[in-house]
Amino acid sequence: MAIVSMTVNGKPVTADIDPRTLLVQFLREHLRLTGTHVGCDTSQCGACVVHMNGAAVKACTVLALQADGGDVVTIEGLANGAELHPMQAAFREHHGLQCGYCTPGMIMTAVDMANRLGPDLSEETIRSELEGNICRCTGYHNIVRAVESGARAMAGQPMREAAE
């Protein structure tokens, strides 16, 4: 066993864990933060994306011990109380989901994308940046619209309404 300490969604956590515990297992099974999903478990699908030290990572392919001393943000850490994060609000407005399984990872990737590349994201950029997030409902059209709109909203620009 090994002691791990990190900050998760702004709160310090410490636990005694088996070294082979993956970050995603630590979040889901130890902290009960089950918003982060496990899809493929092979770092391809992106359902497990969280932010670690400010950048998007696939939590199924990071040991919890590798995050020791770090700062982790999960989907649960985005909203401000009852107020959705602009990217979450954009996914709701544009119905950027079907079954919803990939959604937490999509949103965490989208927020990271906007943080790195700014508010004006072209469709081509968004589709290329979503390479590591797979939606098996194949509902990409609305996801792309949501990311485009959410990135603008993150910069304080008004949310574009979804087409009927």
Place this chain on the structure above:
Amino acid sequence: MYAFDYHKPTSLRQAASMLAKAEDAKILAGGHTLLPTMKQRLAAPSSLIDLGALAELQGIERKGRSVVVGAMTTHAAVASSDVVREAIPGLAEMAEMIGDPAVRTRGTIGGSVANNDPAADYPAACLALAATITTNKRKIEADDFFRGMFDTALEEGEIITKVSFPVPAKAAYAKFRNPASRYALAGVFVAKRGSEIRVAVTGAGADGVFRWTAAEEALKTRFSAKSLAGMAADASMMNSDIHADAEYRAHLVGVMARRAVEAATTR
């Protein structure tokens, strides 16, 4: 994944000493090959030595006529580095083509080079740019380092510390991806430095990364995509599998080489 002991050394010397002492230990860099391999139980090291805390293995700097990249530098850091973009834009573009954004946040140059996956991108860049791989014990030229798929000149207890790339006059990388896995079916890195021209191919060869000497000779007459018109690699040396047979890969190597030269000569 089988159980293991986890160690996080704080200096290279400590890492080397842990590696020497532990039986059947593996070095953990970005972990994006090792951890999936361990999950599949294809690797079951007794100990992992995580290099994540070694600041001395991080960073990118211009040193004279070379760009030096620390072994634990991530693909994302290389892709977005002003130093790399200015000196060897083809190398930054190659780093940006690896995996996906979240993978590039974790994957490292040292890990990619040490693993020498036959479809990895960095081995082609190292070979074409005539890089020098430095370990805690010695310096190894790229030509001597890559020894066939998943095989390198690294010895037991050796840790890659940095990779040094001489700045070329022209260089670029072109990759044809498997549409599902996105790994290279054929990736070609071309570089011209003085009168030396090097063409390195990944993804396609039956035994990992290799230099395509026929293309190098052809480009010596004139460094232009036209010099490679109609050329294809030797199909008898290509990998052949469900994704692409040897003839197709040999053809793709020619196409990617022409695209890389085109990109290198038009920037």
